[in-house]
Amino acid sequence: MLVGNDVVDLFDAETDLDALHQRFAERVFAGDERRTILSSADPRLALWTYWAAKESAYKVVRKIDRDAIFAPSAFAVEIEGRDGARRLRGSVRYGRRRIGLKVQQSGAWIHALATLGSPGSHADFVLSAVTRRPPRRDPSAAARAGAVRALSRELGLPLEGLRIARTRPPAVLLRGRDIGLDLSLSHHGRWTAYAAALPPAGMPG
Ligand SMILES: CC(C)(COP(=O)(O)OP(=O)(O)OC[C@H]1O[C@@H](n2cnc3c(N)ncnc32)[C@H](O)[C@@H]1OP(=O)(O)O)[C@@H](O)C(=O)NCCC(=O)NCCS
Structure with missing residues (x-):
């Protein structure tokens, strides 16, 4: 399984809709995405949810296609339902691929x-926070340190032997050796985030 993740700080001034250039949304x-966003109860929350969905899907695509560029309009977001008040599920279509999507919203x-x-x-579990x-x-160092501690x-x-190389996408190294664990990092404003696909039996030491 391949993972991509993206965090958006809702207190960052960048997320004010008034601060966005008129043409940004277009x-x-x-x-249909614009209509859904504008008709939602909280357009700012909806807009950045769709944006984060596209960025997280791009980070997955980049693992399959190293030459993929981030063209946000090529990633079609569909929110299919809710798993509780603050959790959404859906998908992102990119060409013929359909990428699974989960979104968590805090205040x-x-x-x-x-x-x-x-x-x-055989990965069947995603560790993320x-x-x-x-x-x-x-921010980049903080994101990697958080992911290293969690992994x-x-x-x-052993914490001392683990390191995340600042490659794009990032690689998890144990005593300098890439252990092939799929990881994604993100940072924005006051927050850092990671997601890692874990195999059921854990990784070899
Ligand atoms: C991937 C991207 C969309 C995310 O940017 P962002 O919101 O600023 O960054 P986030 O904090 O969410 O994520 C950063 C992490 O994502 C990963 N990442 C960043 N760019 C990446 C890329 N191109 N491919 C894979 N992973 C990438 C790295 O782990 C990075 O961590 P680091 O900064 O510590 O190295 C951005 O880097 C981008 O736009 N890249 C595409 C560039 C491109 O296509 N240019 C052509 C335009 S025509």
């Missing part, structure tokens, strides 16, 4: 998780 969202952030299963992959970035800490705990691997 460039990024298809007509402070939106987190989108995109997944694409691949035959032969949104964490507050320590003040003044570099060490979850997989029983």
